Amino acid sequence: MPIWGMVIDLDRCTGCGGCMAACKVENNVQVVPPGEALKGRGMHWLTILSRTEGEYPDVEAVLQPDLCMMCDDAPCTKVCPVHATYRGAYGLVAQIYPRCIGCRYCMAACPYTVKFFNWTAGEEGVNLSSSLNPDVSVRPKGVVEKCTFCYHRLQKAKERVRAEQREIAGGDYVPACVEMCPAKAMTFGDLDDGESPVSRLAASRRASQLLEHLGTEPKVYYLSKRDRNV
Amino acid sequence: MSLKSKQHNLFLFPRWMNAVRPYIAVGMLLAPIYAVALIYYAFSPTTTMARYMPEQPVPYSHALHAGDLGIDCRYCHNTVEYGAAAAIPPTQVCMNCHATIRATSEKLAVVRESFESGMPIPWVRVHDLPDFVFFNHSAHVNRGVGCRSCHGRIDRMDTVYQEERLSMGWCLGCHRDPDPNIRPVASITDMTWEAPGDAARFGAKLREEKQIQPSEDCSVCHR
Numbered sequence: 001m002p003i004w005g006m007v008i009d010l011d012r013c014t015g016c017g018g019c020m021a022a023c024k025v026e027n028n029v030q031v032v033p034p035g036e037a038l039k040g041r042g043m044h045w046l047t048i049l050s051r052t053e054g055e056y057p058d059v060e061a062v063l064q065p066d067l068c069m070m071c072d073d074a075p076c077t078k079v080c081p082v083h084a085t086y087r088g089a090y091g092l093v094a095q096i097y098p099r100c101i102g103c104r105y106c107m108a109a110c111p112y113t114v115k116f117f118n119w120t121a122g123e124e125g126v127n128l129s130s131s132l133n134p135d136v137s138v139r140p141k142g143v144v145e146k147c148t149f150c151y152h153r154l155q156k157a158k159e160r161v162r163a164e165q166r167e168i169a170g171g172d173y174v175p176a177c178v179e180m181c182p183a184k185a186m187t188f189g190d191l192d193d194g195e196s197p198v199s200r201l202a203a204s205r206r207a208s209q210l211l212e213h214l215g216t217e218p219k220v221y222y223l224s225k226r227d228r229n230v
Numbered sequence: 231m232s233l234k235s236k237q238h239n240l241f242l243f244p245r246w247m248n249a250v251r252p253y254i255a256v257g258m259l260l261a262p263i264y265a266v267a268l269i270y271y272a273f274s275p276t277t278t279m280a281r282y283m284p285e286q287p288v289p290y291s292h293a294l295h296a297g298d299l300g301i302d303c304r305y306c307h308n309t310v311e312y313g314a315a316a317a318i319p320p321t322q323v324c325m326n327c328h329a330t331i332r333a334t335s336e337k338l339a340v341v342r343e344s345f346e347s348g349m350p351i352p353w354v355r356v357h358d359l360p361d362f363v364f365f366n367h368s369a370h371v372n373r374g375v376g377c378r379s380c381h382g383r384i385d386r387m388d389t390v391y392q393e394e395r396l397s398m399g400w401c402l403g404c405h406r407d408p409d410p411n412i413r414p415v416a417s418i419t420d421m422t423w424e425a426p427g428d429a430a431r432f433g434a435k436l437r438e439e440k441q442i443q444p445s446e447d448c449s450v451c452h453r
Contacts, residue, residue, distance in 0.1 A: 095449075096448040096449060096452045097452065099448065159368060
């Protein structure tokens with residue numbers, strides 16, 4: 001069984017925001033009205049963190065796509081009182097919306113702040129009803145949601161490989177953000193397979209994980225010359 | 231009144247409680263009845279939609295077409311082996327036969343109208359799962375879960391109704407013990423198929439052969 005993981009090459013990433021848009025459309029992530037967004041209730045399963053480094057004229061923008069890290073030792077799963085979030089098959093951290101009671105403990109526990117609470121359920125936002133993806137449920141008000149590595153795509157891939165009578169392998173599916181990335185900065189695949197592109201990149205000298213020292217064992221790796229002084 | 235007696239009064243029920251006492255007794259008697267009624271209602275067909283039998287725009291009889299005439303389910307519901315949904319057939323499928331058979335029947339007026347206008351027949355959905363549940367027909371059919379296991383004896387229904395509760399507990403019941411409901415894939419649409427001998431033992435053998443492992447992972451259906 002593959003262990004899905006992702007490598008994001010920050011040296012290739014241009015910060016265009018294509019992954020953000022792809023994710024939002026693919027997963028029916030609601031468009032939060034501006035007033036609510038100002039209160040910090042905006043919702044993007046995948047955000048691009050940005051900061052600037054250096055003094056003028058040697059200023060550099062550092063852009064970093066930030067999504068659920070699918071931690072092997074996820075802090076959010078330990079605090080959930082109703083087993084709505086857990087480390088499931090393929091090492092993916094699942095979030096079961098009908099089970100969630102909206103206590104937001106997981107949001108507090110997540111060191112990457114990639115879990116989001118539905119404050120409005122889109123009733124005041126932009127009506128997307130005619131462009132919703134039928135493979136993904138629309139979350140109600142009062143539950144926590146997060147990136148699922150496009151689990152619905154994995155489900156489809158599982159059915160496809162079953163019809164082809166073979167086992168699912170690393171290249172059988174990619175999430176919407178990876179498919180979208182025009183700079184080919186994102187790589188997705190099986191971390192369990194040492195020969196896969198994703199595990200090779202994850203083993204490179206440029207690779208690092210976000211907040212490695214917390215021991216959450218994230219399955220999203222970042223490649224950067226900057227931090228590693230390669 | 232002294233301070234002492236005032237404090238003492240704090241720990242006593244006020245005098246008007248005497249009047250309320252009989253009502254509390256009645257409430258305590260009614261509470262278990264209410265609880266029983268609530269649970270009964272929650273599991274009753276009204277809530278689970280079992281036996282839900284809406285009136286359809288066309289008096290189409292599965293008992294006639296699938297039962298007496300013996301048309302295979304997949305003639306109309308043709309995507310059931312390949313997709314998540316078992317397709318509701320377009321009007322053209324009806325007209326394959328009814329262009330010549332009973333071409334002037336009064337009962338088929340809606341079908342002919344739909345065929346001419348190109349607008350689909352407004353069939354009423356019978357088996358409707360909640361929006362947060364994702365069921366895949368192909369996943370079940372290709373592993374040998376027959377139509378009858380969930381839909382009942384469609385070949386005997388003049389108007390289709392929901393046979394089972396379709397609740398999560400009902401789904402999980404089969405996912406935990408699928409053996410009695412597994413049959414050879416060749417006879418999934420056969421309404422009269424019976425396992426040779428013990429159904430559970432026969433199903434267990436098929437499950438071993440095909441390595442069927444029903445998932446109990448939440449995110450398989452909820453995503």
